[in-house]
Amino acid sequence: MLGIGxxxxAFCVIYYTHLLIKWRYPKINGVRVQLPPGSMGLPIIGETIQLLIPSYNSIDIHPFVRKRIQRHGPIFRTNLVGRPVIVSADPEVNKYIFSQEGNLVEMWYLDSFAKLFAFEGESKVTAIGRVHRYLRGITLNHFGGESLREKMLPQIxxxxxxxxxxxxxxGPVEVKSAISRMIFNFTAKVAFGYDVETSKGEKIENLPNFIKSLMSFPLNIPGTTFHKCMKDIFLIKPLMIWHQRSFLTEDFIAELAFGILFAAFESVSTTLTLAIxxxxxxxxxxEExxxxxxxxxxxxxxxDSLLTWEEYKTMSFTTSVVNETLRLMNIPPGLxxxxxKDINVKGYTIPAxxxxxxxxxxxxxxxxxxxDPLKFNPWRWKDLNQATLSKSFMPFGGGTxxxxxxxxxxxxxxAFLHVxxxxxxxxxxxxxxITRSPILLFPDGVHIKVSSKRD
Ligand code: HEM
Structure with missing residues (x-):
């Protein structure tokens, strides 16, 4: 009896060791390739928990990334939210990957995002390509070029x-939520012609904290962040359908709103809150x-006249304050x-x-x-030239x-700082x-008391 036991x-130990080896050292087409160094963590959850452990009161990048760069070098492998991931903090590799958009790589917002974006039966990559083209087009139409310079600056x-x-x-105002509300109202009006003040419909209070879903498991059951996010998306649908009923499906509109509002609220309001x-x-x-x-x-x-484009262009210190805040903000740990396809970089393979x-x-x-990179010092921008910046400043991403x-x-x-x-x-x-968990957040907000200079 003891012998059988x-x-x-022994059988279980061998079986689970085999599974662990397969998990940690995967083969591509039956061949064990040279993966970057690193650990795949535990089966299924990988190293997700380590990434989600918050870091407090340091503007530095999340310790998850910092520690692994020190241990393994600028390219390492890990597993996050059930996905094998190659992390690259190598600027040369990053530039190459950006140049391969749509060829060797495509935007990928983990399963959570891809599932939110996809139609029934549609592949995730196709869904992202579709949403991408549409989003970029309407963003540039509404928020770019001539209309930004001529019409929108005074409106802002x-x-x-x-x-x-x-x-x-x-009394005191919590800046992050107040700015988010301000941007939501402005964006809804400019992009969708929807006046939040006079309409009875959606308000920002009904909108989800989308950012939380970024690293959530794509598990659509009550109680999960992903489930809450899916529910919230259905909440904002009426606002979008109201404007574009005629030619877009409900799902597509909700997806679109997700992208635009996520980008606009979270990024701008986080940057301005950090600036304050x-x-x-x-x-x-x-003072300066x-x-x-x-x-x-x-x-x-x-x-009392309004800020002109020419005046805005002369405000070099204001631009430096904005740039310095963007340099330190780094909302997500990476893109x-x-x-x-299989990609070969620096002697390693990134498997398809x-x-x-x-x-x-x-x-x-x-x-x-x-x-002194962790110091907030807008004066440093006087000495930085364009060639350096093209390689060393990318808060808005890179490539196409x-x-x-x-x-x-x-x-x-x-314009906000000006006023x-x-x-x-x-x-x-x-x-x-501040915390990074792993996204930049303000756990107790930033509360300010504002008074008019005319009082
Ligand atoms: C401080 C503010 C912002 C920051 C730091 C920021 C940052 C970024 C970054 C890093 C990307 C590239 C993502 C990637 O490569 O995976 C991106 C893409 C994008 N952002 Fe922003 N963003 C900001 C504000 C906005 C606003 C206000 C809008 C809309 C009005 C917007 C619309 C978009 C769109 C449509 C894309 C996708 C572009 C494409 O794939 O062609 N962003 N943003």
Whole structure:
């Protein structure tokens, strides 16, 4: 009896060791290829838990990435949310991967995102390609080019001023949610002609915290983040269907809204919240920013006229504040791609079907380009030339998939800072802590008290 028991135990040990070896050292077409170093973690969950452990109060990239770069070098393998992943913090490799968009790689937002995007029976890659073309097109149409310069800049200024005026009549305001609400209202009006103030429909309070779903398991059962996200998407459908009923399916519209609103709210509001935190902690920067923007008003015949494109272009310190915040912000730990074919880089193979995480933020924190890289120092931008920046500054991504809302975002943020420092006084009342879990978040918000300079 004991003998049979021992044989069974030995059989189980051999079987599970075999499974573990298969999991950790996979073969491609029957051949064991040279994968980058790293660990695939535990079966199924991989190293997801380690990635989700928050890091507190450091603007540095998430320790998950930092520690593994120290241990394995700039290219390593791991497993996240059930997917094998190659992480690259090698700028040369990242540039190559960006140049292979649609050929060797495609955008890939893990299973969670791909499932949200896909039609019944449609392949995920096709779904992403479809959504991508449409999204880029409508974003550029609504938020780019001439209309941004001529029409939208004054609209942004007026909307920001209305909001700040409103904040100045209240007690302390939590900046992240207040800015998200402000951008939601503005975007809904510009892109969809939907006036949140006068309509009874959707408000930002009904919108989901999409960002949480980024690293969630694609498990659509009650209680999971993914399930909540799917439910939330159905909540915002009526707003979009109301505007575009005639030619788009419900699912497609919800997907589209997901993309645009996710990008617009989370990225712009996070950057501006971080800028406010930095300004509160760096009074000399606030002083120079205020001086530059007040000088713009002084040069005008009518100080009450609205910011022009030419004036915006002269605001170099304001641009440096925006750039310096974007350099340090690095909301996600990296940009995600899917390998469509086996890819050979630096002696390693990235197998077809694997996810690639491009750690673009690594160039933002390179001490050779940015001295004392974790310090918020907008003055450093005076000495940075265009050639350096083209390689070492990529908050909006790279290659053909670069952010379609980049110009709009920069203009929006500069106009917001312009109005804030010329017309209002403000002090930070509480909050300002940051975490990366792995996305940049403000656990207690950033609360400021705003008052008008005219009072
Ligand atoms: C501070 C603000 C923002 C940041 C830092 C940011 C960052 C990015 C990044 C890094 C990408 C590339 C993603 C990848 O390669 O996987 C991207 C793509 C995109 N962003 Fe933004 N974004 C911002 C604001 C916006 C806004 C306000 C909009 C819309 C009005 C927008 C629309 C888009 C679109 C449509 C894409 C996809 C472009 C394509 O694939 O062709 N973004 N963004």
């Amino acid at each position: 021992l044989v069974l135990v 200024e007026v909307a920001v001023n209305d909001n700040l005026c409103n904040w100045s009549t209240q 935190k930095f300004l509160a902690e760096n009074p000399l920067v606030l 920013l205020t001086a530059e923007n007040e000088a713009v008003l002084k040069k005008r015949e009518n100080p 995600l791609r899917k390998a469509l 079907g694997w996810t690639i995480m491009l750690v673009t933020p690594i160039v933002h924190l390179n001490p050779e380009t940015y001295k 998939r670069q952010c379609a809302g980049a110009e709009f975002s920069k203009v929006y943020m500069a 804030l420092v010329t017309k209002y006084r403000w002090t930070k009342v509480k909050g300002g802590r």
